[in-house]
Amino acid sequence: MASRLAPKVNSRQGESQCKEKHVTLLSPVGKLKISGCEIGLHEIKLPKMSMLPSGRAESSAACEVCKDGEEMTEPLKQCLEWLCAYFCEPARTASLPLPAFHHPLLQRDSFTRQVLWTLLRDVKFGEAVSYKQLADLAGNGRAARAVGGAMRSNPIPIIIPCHRVIRSSGQSGNYGGGNLLKEWLLSHEKLQKEKLAY
Template sequence: MTPGLSSMTAQEPSLGACVLESTDVHTVCGTITVTACGRGIHRLDLPLDEENSCRSSPYFEPFGKVFPKGKAKAVLMADCLSQVHEAADKVTKHPHTENYLDWCRKWLQVYSYNPKQASACPQPPLHHPIFLTDSFTRRILLALRTEIPPSHTVSYGHLAAMVAAPRAARAVGMALRRNPVPLLVPCHRVVRSDNSIGGYAGRRGIHLKRLLLQHESLSHNSF
């Protein structure tokens, strides 16, 4: 069994035949609980109420390895990236829940080291119901996932215009609040038109949004 994988499974009526399993992942913003089925990722639950967890996370020990003292950062990063690709290849051959969780965990750990490198890595597929049928929310979330890379932000209005709904800026905020997979769909990169930080998970996660933007080298004074 994958280390840290919950031995309990849950079947949610709204998700049909999806049997869900979860695991905890140590990241730059604290411990995230990742939930998946045998077809993809369903949820990433961030530690919204644990502001101090960001400072104590052991994300700097990637994949449970202890690297030799003085090992070049580039070599360490190459090793991390190769593990993400190996995890993706393994899922192609053996599409099981544990393998999707492993893939997501390794991607999150690369993101914690270097967001730009993570954006070049394959992300695990998403299988939450929001992503399975066409809707305004799905279009907004997929546009954000594919079009706004690390170290970039987008306003609510601009994101609405990207899906041909330029007057729907307020609806964008509602769509982002329904995002079940933050970081994989980077709703922290959406800010107000005046470049102020805006909300995140209502307003409970403002400290996480600020930390993630700074992690991606966007430490504007207004944040």
């Protein structure tokens, strides 16, 4: 897994590796550990929640950035701005640029990549789709299980919103950060969407 965190980038002059930088965001759901380089984001690591944060899905809690003194890359700055908006002022996310992604899974042509890009593009804030519906959107309606695999391997959760993919029964299903986190994110989006409707 460590090799996925620091993918090699070959330049014309033969310089070989990205200089990975790290930043932690203290969010309403806990510490999000973010890594990336000058080219783009590598990964967002979610906290495992054992209990719901206080305030349920309210967006009143602020976000705080914990840096280690390294200068932040533009993709990391964009990621932090987007995530802070997501938690505290969700309506702003639509007008913010998404950071570039620099993870091998999102670079090579594959069904997983196609599913993740489809999810990012087509399933909006406050919406949810089933694994089967997402398979249909991605062009292969019989690949619901493969969609589940794509969700498990998503390196950029929350921004690529795999939490919005649920079971056909309406149950939330599994999530890399745990079911409590998935339920919190879905509840947060539903609540914020209702507020925006008024």
